[in-house]
Amino acid sequence: MSSYILAIDQGTTSSRAILFDRQARVVAIAQQEFTQHFPHDGWVEHDPEAIWDTVIATCRDALAKAEVTAEELAGIGITNQRETTLLWDRHTGKPLYNAIVWQDRRTSEYCQSLHNQGHAELVQAKSGLLIDPYFSATKLAWLLENVPEARTRAERGELAFGTVDSFLIWRLTGGKRHVTDATNASRTALFNIHTQAWDEELLQLFDIPASLMPEVKDSSCDFGMTEAQWLGTELPIAGVAGDQQAALVGQACFQPGMGKSTYGTGCFMIVNTGDTPAVSRNRLLTTIAYRLDGKPTYAMEGSIFVAGATVQWLRDGLNLFADASETEALAQETRTGHSVYLVPAFTGLGAPHWDPKARGAIFGLTRDTGIAEIVAAGLQAVCYQTRDLQHCMNDDMEASPGRLRVDGGMVENNWLMQFLADMLGVQVDRPHILETTALGAAYLAGLRLGWYRTLEDIEQLWRCERSFVPKMDEATREPLYQGWLDAVSRVRSTS
16 A cells, blocks of 8 residues: 655755655655845746756655655645746747746836736636735736747747746646646636636737647646656546645635735745635735635735745845754844844745835844844745735635644744734644645545545644744734834835
């Protein structure tokens, strides 16, 4: 009997492979970082071959660490950085250009022109999204206009578009399957979340040939078989979801009103809204949480572009510490009311501001400001931004959930989690398994492979490792948050 599922977690700064057993326990983890490319201000790119090479290397490494052979695997689940856009040759599988990363802001002026032409309402009504450089549509349009021969070749049917999941499946199956799942499709601004199909009017708006688009499938289904050359035997790819939706599944947030917040490169808060595609009054996103047996479950999402990337910048850009694990001790050295605010708008501001031209800044420096205060401000910025999202969601949903499930690498920091609970004024629950993004991909694969019969089976596996209860009073909390709002107003490019 197959004893394991291999989850591929292809993220923004690294690729990881995690092996799970039937009790959803982590058996082995392998991870490799890869280079970030910043050709111009606001541009962010990845080498697709680096993505591919690190995925294969980490899969092999995870199996080796666990002393497990591919024959012992039931199958594979994939989760991925969303919106990142690739264009490749259908015959050779070779990308025409670097992957344009979700953080990339090169299409800001194009987005503004679409706004000015009055297309925002159409895009939101059909896709649930805003017109913003974040999403794949304008990135793909840029590739077609700026890569030599791309549009001509696309119109001849020679090219394929995909988000990272689609590219990996294409490679793993030897070009036999050009597919994606509904969660990733819902992040392109080209997919109609109501009809569950690529939308002809949106394709026309962004001038995208329909021949480029992958087939859209359920999040738990047959995505094809891997070629034996990659891991030693053919394996079914049985579950796929964008990273934030995968984390929602991994956190077992299956009931309407349940939500999670993931703290990785960015921060993403998603609340399950059931079979209702709720529309935000506060510029949050309507998206697909997962699709099973042809039935979509919807969610409302707030997207923060920079969270863990702030810590990475403090480490690598400013050399303030050697390892992210040092940030907790540094933050503990500071007093609660220190005056420093760090606004990490390195690639603009996401929800609820959606200001692609905003840039980062540090405010409130005094003569006694040191490394500890700047590091603490970087961590606190994550919590303040989450408070921004919480405020919008409470207003949109006319409810205030009493607790929030959290995951991602940053949540290991106890100081950060306590400040988050204090700033939100709600209980923050940290699960036993922090690898919830990869776990969600494994769960989706397990549903297809017969490991789990229902979502209720998965619900039973969720366990809380530690809860953080608010300790800060309102008189302390609110001035701190107002200081944050003032700092954000200073970096905005628009009023």
